[in-house]
Amino acid sequence: MVAPSDPPARAWSLYCQIMTGDSTRIFPIEDPSPEVADFIDRAGLKGPNGKPINIFGTLAHHPDLLRRWMVFAGHIMAKNTLSPRDREILILRAGVRCGSRYEFAQHAQIAKDCDLSDDDIEAAKGPIDAWPGSDLEKALLSATDELHARQRIDDTTWASLSEHYSTEQLLDIVFTVGQYTLVSMLLNTAGVAIDDGIPDLL
Numbered sequence: 001m002v003a004p005s006d007p008p009a010r011a012w013s014l015y016c017q018i019m020t021g022d023s024t025r026i027f028p029i030e031d032p033s034p035e036v037a038d039f040i041d042r043a044g045l046k047g048p049n050g051k052p053i054n055i056f057g058t059l060a061h062h063p064d065l066l067r068r069w070m071v072f073a074g075h076i077m078a079k080n081t082l083s084p085r086d087r088e089i090l091i092l093r094a095g096v097r098c099g100s101r102y103e104f105a106q107h108a109q110i111a112k113d114c115d116l117s118d119d120d121i122e123a124a125k126g127p128i129d130a131w132p133g134s135d136l137e138k139a140l141l142s143a144t145d146e147l148h149a150r151q152r153i154d155d156t157t158w159a160s161l162s163e164h165y166s167t168e169q170l171l172d173i174v175f176t177v178g179q180y181t182l183v184s185m186l187l188n189t190a191g192v193a194i195d196d197g198i199p200d201l202l
Contacts (some may be wrong), residue, residue: 032060043070081168087108087172099202110140144177
């Protein structure tokens, strides 16, 4: 099951290069105000090098947006009613569909702590029929593709998901894909560079 908006058959790396572009348009902030620096510290938004992770350093140019967006992002990552594995399947697929090298790279690392293997992470880039997991997980991949292509989960996929997930979980499916589609728009448009030490897997 492949959504009609699939790019031409070619390497995903080429597709993602076209989507992301070759250069950074908005660089992570170098000199945040003391208030913003304190927020970054308290929210744990720094990488191992002691600097803000690039996406947060980029959003720090708009401190009010960063603070308010973090509330929603916190729900998706920490308060989601889906299992961490299901959440990461959706996020990885959204990264693939949006051609976001940054998003896929970051969440490939997170996914390894959420019961996804290297083979699962690689399979998230491929056709749904080749997914090594359950039929329910294939429905999650289909839902992501359909939301990306048509902004609506198709009836057949919705029926499959509804047999297993509560209404809260169904809503979290839509909002998880929506959140990381939005994030991909930022990452691709701003040209946010993958953080040091994180392998580019798309």
